[in-house]
Amino acid sequence: MQHRSSEGRPKRVWKRVTAGATAAVVTATGLMATTTSSAAAADPEVLAVDLATSTGPFRGGASGMLYGLGDDGVPTDAIIAGARPTNITQKAPHGEQHPNGDPLDVEDAFFAGGGEYLMVNIQDYYPDWPYNGGRRPADFDSYLDIVRTVVTSIVEESNHPEKYVFTPFNEPDGGNWYGNWSTMRGTFLQDWKAVHRTIREVYPEARIAGMGDAAWRPQRTREILEFAQANDVLPDMFTWHELGIQNLATYRSHYHAYRQIEADLGIAPLPVNITEYAMRRDMSVPGQLVQWLAMFEDTKVDAQTAYWTYAGNLNDNMAKGNAANGAWWLLKWYADLTGDTVRVTPPQLDTADTLQGIATLDEEKAQATVVFGGTGSDVRVDLSGIDAGVFGDVVDVQVREAEWSGQEGEALAPRVVAAERVAVAGGSIQVDVPNDDRLSAYQLVVTPAQDERPAVDTTWRAETEAEDTALQNVQVYSKPMSDAWTFAASGQRDVGSTNQAGSSLTWTVDVPATGTYRFGVVAGVNGPEIGPGRHALFVDGTRAATVEYEAGFSWAYRGRAEVLVELTAGRHDLSLRMSADGSTLLPGSDISLDRFDLALVEGPEKATYPASLARLEGATVNYGGSAPDGSVRIDGDGAAVFYVAARDTGYYDVTLDYTARAATGVGLAVNGRAVDGLAAAGAGERASTARVHLAAGISELVVTSGGGIDLSSLTTERATDGDAAVLRVEAEDGLELHGAARVDGVAQPTNVSGRKVGWLGGGTANHGVWARPAEAGAGPYDLVVRYANADKNTGHAYNTDVISRFLDVTEEGGGTTRGAFRHNYSWNGYWTHTVPLDLTTSGGALRFGNATGWAPDIDWFALAPLVQGVTNESATPRHGRPGGQPGSSPGRR
Known part of the structure; x- marks a missing residue:
C-alpha cells in the first residue's frame, strides 16, 4: 500500500470581491489597473481576440455526436435542446448494433431540439462488430438488400426522411471489409458505386455520406474521389474520423489537404463531417472539448464526438437522464453563440492540450462572446477591435466557469468568476482570468453597460484534491491525460482501494463563518459490482454526516455526492472514513475519490439568468x-x-423581472407546459412569480408576451415549504399488485427506502394500481419515481448496450403517459426521475405497468402539482442605470 500525507491545502478558494482584491482584473489597454489580481505571479497565457476581423458566420456544427441519443425520452427533451446538437449519427432503423438508439425513436426530439440532419450508419443493421465478423459478404447482393431495407424504412416510417443522410460504410479502412487497400481497392470502388446507386434507386433525393475512414487517408481519399467523380457517384458529404490526442495538432493539415485534393480534381467543396472525434479522456471535460470545438469551428465543418461508453448520454457529456455536467454547459455555450466568428490567436496553434478558444460578435445583440480553455495557467484575454458604434465607450464583462464535475456529476449553472464594468480605450480591453485547472472552460461575454451592473458570485468555496490529503490505508492511482483511453481525473490522480475499516482521508479547512456548508465529493462507484455506497464524514473527530454515493459505471467514471454539515467559524479537521465505528466497513465503501469541495450555504438555492x-x-x-x-x-x-438548473426535485419560485409598457399577459412554459396567470396590470416595472415544480437537472423555460414586455432576468429560488403539497407513496404500500408484480427486499449495499416493487410489465397482466386520493384532482402534475434499471444486452463484445425501460401510467377514465427510465447501473441502486403527467379525471386510479416490455423496479413515487400559484407585483425601481453618464451605451436602438 502507498501512504501519503500533506497539509491538506485546498486546491482553490474562490475569492470574494473585497477592497483591494477582485476575482479578475479587467482594464482598458494602456491604463493602470487599480485593483489587485488573485492570479499567480507567473505571466498568464494570452488569448488574443480581434472583434474587427470576421472569419465568417458562426456554424455551430461541431456539436454533433455518434450514438448520443438512446430512446424517446433518453435524454430528456430539455437536455437535447439545451445542448442543441445540429447533427448526429444513429444506428440503422431496426438494426441490431445497439438495443437502443433507433433513429425513428429519437428523431422527433432531435429535430424539435434544433437538429438539422441525422446520419445513419447502414452497416449498424448487423449485430456484431466488426460488421459481419469483419468480412465483406461473399454475396454482396445481401448487403445491397440491407441497404434497400434501411433506406425504405426511413422513407416510409420517418416523419422527416428529407433530413436524413445515409452512410453506407463506417470505418472501411479498419476491420470493416476494406482494410487492405492494395488488395481491396477495386472491390471497394465498385461496391461504393453499387451502394450509391442502390440508395438513389430507392430514394432519389437521398443524401449520401462517405467515405467514413477511421483516420485521415490522403491516398485513399484522392483515389476514391477521382473514381466517384468519373462514375457520377460523388458523396454529398465527405467524412472521416479524427480521434487521437495528436489529432488536436494535425487536424488542420488534414482538412487543408482534403480541400487541396478537391481543388486538384476540380470538385466543388463538399460539406465535411468529422463523424468521430476526441478520446475517452476528453469526454465530459470542458477544457478538453473546447479545443476540438475551436478547430472544427475554425474550419467551418460539422463534427461528432465519438462513442466510448454507452449510447444515449450525449457521449458522457451530460449526467444521469436529465442533468448537466460541466461539458453539457460548454455545449450549451457553444450552441448559444450567434453572429460571426472573429479571429482568435492562441499562444500555440496546432498543439495538443493547449489554450484554445472560439469568439463571436453579434452586432444585432451588441454582444461579443469568447469560449476558451485547455490550460492550467491563468489566462489573459486581449480583446481588440471593440466598435464604439456597437458597444459604446463603457462595457460590461462577465466570465463564467464550466468546471469539470465528472461524467455523472450534476453541475448547476456555471458561476460568475469575474465581472467588471470598464471603460474602453483605443478599442481594446484586457481580461485576466485566474485559472489553475486545465479541465475547466470559460465563457466571457462583453456587452454595452447594462441596467444591472455585473457581479461576481461571492459564495465562499474551497476545493481539495483527494490525493493531497493525509491518507490512511488507501492507494493513490495515476490517471494521466496522456493516456487517451483513461477517464479524466482532477489533478490526474485519484484515491482508491478504500476497502478497509481503517481507510480514511483527512485534511484541514478554515471556514469564514458559522453556518451550514455543503460538502461535495467527485467520486467513482463501480456500480455493476458494488452498487451504491457510503462513507462517514467526521468533523474534528466526531461523526457529522453520512455521505451516500449512487451507483455508477466504474471506479473511473465519476459522479457526485453531497451532504450538508454544520461548522463553526475557523479551522476544522475533516475526515472521510470508510467505517463509522472504526471496525465495521460501511456497505459499498470501495469507492474511488477524486476531489472534495466545501461551500457556504447562505439561504435557499437561487440563480438569476440574465435575459440578454x-x-x-x-x-x-x-x-x-x-x-x-x-x-x-x-x-x-x-x-x-x-x-435552468435545479439541484433538487421540488418547488421553485420562478420570477420574471420586466418592464411593461401597458397591461399585458406574460407567457411562461415549463418544458412545454403552460403556466397561466402571469400578467402586468399596467405599465411600469413588474415582477411576476410562479411557484412551479422542477425536476432535478435541466428544465427549459420559455417566456413570451403577445402584448410586449422588456424582460431583464429570470430567477429561480428553491421553495421547500411548497414540498408539503407533494403526495409521496412507498410503492410496496400504495400499489395493489396484479399478475407477477411483487414486493421484494433489496440486498446491501442499497439506497432503497424500504422495499421495492418489481416485475411490473412484461405484459398487461403484471401491473400495480394506485387508488388516487381525492386531493389529487384533475390538472398538470409531475410524477416523480425512485427507480432502478440495470438492464442491458450482455451479448456484444464491444458495446456496453444499456437498455432503457419504460413505465406506462394509465389514468382510469383518462389517457396513458409513458415515462422513459435510463439505465442506472445497479438493481440495488435507485435514482429519481420525473415524468410529466396530465390528469383529466377527478380521481381515476393510476395503473403502473408496461404491456410491451419490462418496467423499472420502483422504490417510491410521488405526485406533485406542476403549479402551486402565481403572483404579479410592481417591482422596486432599478438604480444605477448608465444612461446619460459619460461613456454611456450608444443610442442605436
Whole structure:
C-alpha cells in the first residue's frame, strides 16, 4: 500500500470581491489597473481576440455526436435542446448494433431540439462488430438488400426522411471489409458505386455520406474521389474520423489537404463531417472539448464526438437522464453563440492540450462572446477591435466557469468568476482570468453597460484534491491525460482501494463563518459490482454526516455526492472514513475519490439568468432607449428561452423581472407546459412569480408576451415549504399488485427506502394500481419515481448496450403517459426521475405497468402539482442605470 500525507491545502478558494482584491482584473489597454489580481505571479497565457476581423458566420456544427441519443425520452427533451446538437449519427432503423438508439425513436426530439440532419450508419443493421465478423459478404447482393431495407424504412416510417443522410460504410479502412487497400481497392470502388446507386434507386433525393475512414487517408481519399467523380457517384458529404490526442495538432493539415485534393480534381467543396472525434479522456471535460470545438469551428465543418461508453448520454457529456455536467454547459455555450466568428490567436496553434478558444460578435445583440480553455495557467484575454458604434465607450464583462464535475456529476449553472464594468480605450480591453485547472472552460461575454451592473458570485468555496490529503490505508492511482483511453481525473490522480475499516482521508479547512456548508465529493462507484455506497464524514473527530454515493459505471467514471454539515467559524479537521465505528466497513465503501469541495450555504438555492444571455427567438436586446439597457424586448411571436438548473426535485419560485409598457399577459412554459396567470396590470416595472415544480437537472423555460414586455432576468429560488403539497407513496404500500408484480427486499449495499416493487410489465397482466386520493384532482402534475434499471444486452463484445425501460401510467377514465427510465447501473441502486403527467379525471386510479416490455423496479413515487400559484407585483425601481453618464451605451436602438 502507498501512504501519503500533506497539509491538506485546498486546491482553490474562490475569492470574494473585497477592497483591494477582485476575482479578475479587467482594464482598458494602456491604463493602470487599480485593483489587485488573485492570479499567480507567473505571466498568464494570452488569448488574443480581434472583434474587427470576421472569419465568417458562426456554424455551430461541431456539436454533433455518434450514438448520443438512446430512446424517446433518453435524454430528456430539455437536455437535447439545451445542448442543441445540429447533427448526429444513429444506428440503422431496426438494426441490431445497439438495443437502443433507433433513429425513428429519437428523431422527433432531435429535430424539435434544433437538429438539422441525422446520419445513419447502414452497416449498424448487423449485430456484431466488426460488421459481419469483419468480412465483406461473399454475396454482396445481401448487403445491397440491407441497404434497400434501411433506406425504405426511413422513407416510409420517418416523419422527416428529407433530413436524413445515409452512410453506407463506417470505418472501411479498419476491420470493416476494406482494410487492405492494395488488395481491396477495386472491390471497394465498385461496391461504393453499387451502394450509391442502390440508395438513389430507392430514394432519389437521398443524401449520401462517405467515405467514413477511421483516420485521415490522403491516398485513399484522392483515389476514391477521382473514381466517384468519373462514375457520377460523388458523396454529398465527405467524412472521416479524427480521434487521437495528436489529432488536436494535425487536424488542420488534414482538412487543408482534403480541400487541396478537391481543388486538384476540380470538385466543388463538399460539406465535411468529422463523424468521430476526441478520446475517452476528453469526454465530459470542458477544457478538453473546447479545443476540438475551436478547430472544427475554425474550419467551418460539422463534427461528432465519438462513442466510448454507452449510447444515449450525449457521449458522457451530460449526467444521469436529465442533468448537466460541466461539458453539457460548454455545449450549451457553444450552441448559444450567434453572429460571426472573429479571429482568435492562441499562444500555440496546432498543439495538443493547449489554450484554445472560439469568439463571436453579434452586432444585432451588441454582444461579443469568447469560449476558451485547455490550460492550467491563468489566462489573459486581449480583446481588440471593440466598435464604439456597437458597444459604446463603457462595457460590461462577465466570465463564467464550466468546471469539470465528472461524467455523472450534476453541475448547476456555471458561476460568475469575474465581472467588471470598464471603460474602453483605443478599442481594446484586457481580461485576466485566474485559472489553475486545465479541465475547466470559460465563457466571457462583453456587452454595452447594462441596467444591472455585473457581479461576481461571492459564495465562499474551497476545493481539495483527494490525493493531497493525509491518507490512511488507501492507494493513490495515476490517471494521466496522456493516456487517451483513461477517464479524466482532477489533478490526474485519484484515491482508491478504500476497502478497509481503517481507510480514511483527512485534511484541514478554515471556514469564514458559522453556518451550514455543503460538502461535495467527485467520486467513482463501480456500480455493476458494488452498487451504491457510503462513507462517514467526521468533523474534528466526531461523526457529522453520512455521505451516500449512487451507483455508477466504474471506479473511473465519476459522479457526485453531497451532504450538508454544520461548522463553526475557523479551522476544522475533516475526515472521510470508510467505517463509522472504526471496525465495521460501511456497505459499498470501495469507492474511488477524486476531489472534495466545501461551500457556504447562505439561504435557499437561487440563480438569476440574465435575459440578454437567453436564446432569443424573434426578440431583441435593448440599449440606449427608454427600456432598461440589456433587457430583451419580447412581443408578438417572440420568445426568450432559458435552460435552468435545479439541484433538487421540488418547488421553485420562478420570477420574471420586466418592464411593461401597458397591461399585458406574460407567457411562461415549463418544458412545454403552460403556466397561466402571469400578467402586468399596467405599465411600469413588474415582477411576476410562479411557484412551479422542477425536476432535478435541466428544465427549459420559455417566456413570451403577445402584448410586449422588456424582460431583464429570470430567477429561480428553491421553495421547500411548497414540498408539503407533494403526495409521496412507498410503492410496496400504495400499489395493489396484479399478475407477477411483487414486493421484494433489496440486498446491501442499497439506497432503497424500504422495499421495492418489481416485475411490473412484461405484459398487461403484471401491473400495480394506485387508488388516487381525492386531493389529487384533475390538472398538470409531475410524477416523480425512485427507480432502478440495470438492464442491458450482455451479448456484444464491444458495446456496453444499456437498455432503457419504460413505465406506462394509465389514468382510469383518462389517457396513458409513458415515462422513459435510463439505465442506472445497479438493481440495488435507485435514482429519481420525473415524468410529466396530465390528469383529466377527478380521481381515476393510476395503473403502473408496461404491456410491451419490462418496467423499472420502483422504490417510491410521488405526485406533485406542476403549479402551486402565481403572483404579479410592481417591482422596486432599478438604480444605477448608465444612461446619460459619460461613456454611456450608444443610442442605436
